[in-house]
Amino acid sequence: MVSVLSAMEKSNVKAHAMLGASSSHRWLNCTPSAMAESVYPDSESDFAREGTLAHALAAKRLKTHFGRSTKDEETEIAELSERYLTGEMEEHVEGYCNFVLQRYREARERARRTHGCEPEIRIEARLDYSDWVEDGFGTGDALIIGGGMMEIIDLKYGKGVEVNAENNTQMMLYALGAGAAYDYAFDIDVVRMTIYQPRIGNLSSWEIPADELTRWAREELTPLAMLAAKGKGARQSGEWCRFCRAKGDCPRLAADSLALFELNSDANGIEIHHLPRILAQLDIMKDWVKAVEERALARALGGERIEGYKLVEGRSVRKITDPQGAAAALLAAGAEPDEVWRPRELRSLTELERTFGKKGFAAACGKYVEKPKGKPTLTVESDRRKALDPADTFAYLDLAVPE
Numbered sequence: 001m002v003s004v005l006s007a008m009e010k011s012n013v014k015a016h017a018m019l020g021a022s023s024s025h026r027w028l029n030c031t032p033s034a035m036a037e038s039v040y041p042d043s044e045s046d047f048a049r050e051g052t053l054a055h056a057l058a059a060k061r062l063k064t065h066f067g068r069s070t071k072d073e074e075t076e077i078a079e080l081s082e083r084y085l086t087g088e089m090e091e092h093v094e095g096y097c098n099f100v101l102q103r104y105r106e107a108r109e110r111a112r113r114t115h116g117c118e119p120e121i122r123i124e125a126r127l128d129y130s131d132w133v134e135d136g137f138g139t140g141d142a143l144i145i146g147g148g149m150m151e152i153i154d155l156k157y158g159k160g161v162e163v164n165a166e167n168n169t170q171m172m173l174y175a176l177g178a179g180a181a182y183d184y185a186f187d188i189d190v191v192r193m194t195i196y197q198p199r200i201g202n203l204s205s206w207e208i209p210a211d212e213l214t215r216w217a218r219e220e221l222t223p224l225a226m227l228a229a230k231g232k233g234a235r236q237s238g239e240w241c242r243f244c245r246a247k248g249d250c251p252r253l254a255a256d257s258l259a260l261f262e263l264n265s266d267a268n269g270i271e272i273h274h275l276p277r278i279l280a281q282l283d284i285m286k287d288w289v290k291a292v293e294e295r296a297l298a299r300a301l302g303g304e305r306i307e308g309y310k311l312v313e314g315r316s317v318r319k320i321t322d323p324q325g326a327a328a329a330l331l332a333a334g335a336e337p338d339e340v341w342r343p344r345e346l347r348s349l350t351e352l353e354r355t356f357g358k359k360g361f362a363a364a365c366g367k368y369v370e371k372p373k374g375k376p377t378l379t380v381e382s383d384r385r386k387a388l389d390p391a392d393t394f395a396y397l398d399l400a401v402p403e
């Protein structure tokens, strides 16, 4: 894999860290978005910290297996475990590590068959793809190279969005970084990218010949990265807007959302062949509406005046500051214990599975669980759930009545 940026081109690309691999789907589709986003703070959510812990646990386990230092992981694990560690997480991390080791064994087998050298495995490897995107780098969760193939495995601990490996630009950027570092030592013909997303049972793999990946980088990636680095190109709205930090202020998304609303303001009059586009846009619009409200509040809190609106204190709910003290006072005043205390209540299924792990919970009390039919829901064709046959939906009719 050969770098395609000349020294002059490199000097023109001022990408900095804003052209990250995880947001690449967005800045490749809407090149000005990376610069537009860069003025908004990038806060770390609880979900992100939970993911960090799962990655640290997995890296520690794999590095220990291969006799490597786990000093970096120890610090993160110590900081995050008390708040985020659950039995469910331990189960998923174990499943992921077993999967990586299985893939490593397969690479050894391939190498043995082709009389190649022993495969290399890297855990939490820094992958530098700056040959194609200036200053571009990321971290690969597991990288296995040998037997003519390079495989990058990414652990996705989130469960909100199912991630597909096919044409996944984040993985393709990591693969370019890995290729730049290791291609000289191992003849890499094929690159395999794998997403392991255990909380929704998603395992997705995709292969691409190494020279095709390089062609994509040269012909598509680098020209768009150069535009993105300068904030140039036309804004394009689409599903990639969902996690764009600029969406609350974005004129393109606003114009597209409002145009769609104006064209289809009579919900009963929408023709069925228009629905696919409208339904796809609705999810983005919901996120946009929320982002506009959040931005408006932030601006008002920052002292800007919004005509016709004012800041007020939100509704708040009274709370008992000392439950034990309040109970003692009521009992002392003659109340019966049942009038004061609620009966003990079983924790929710989700909470129990988080604490004991899915397998641990199922082994102990799976026989007490049943799953009733869910309401019919309209979703995209690619959703993994089995499609309902409209002819069989009689059984669902009661469930389909709006509440």
Ligand code: SF4
Pocket (backbone or CB within 6 Å): 026, 030, 032, 033, 036, 235, 236, 237, 238, 240, 241, 244, 245, 246, 247, 250, 251, 252, 253
């Ligand atoms: S909200 Fe969408 S259209 Fe606007 S900058 Fe972000 S990605 Fe581009």
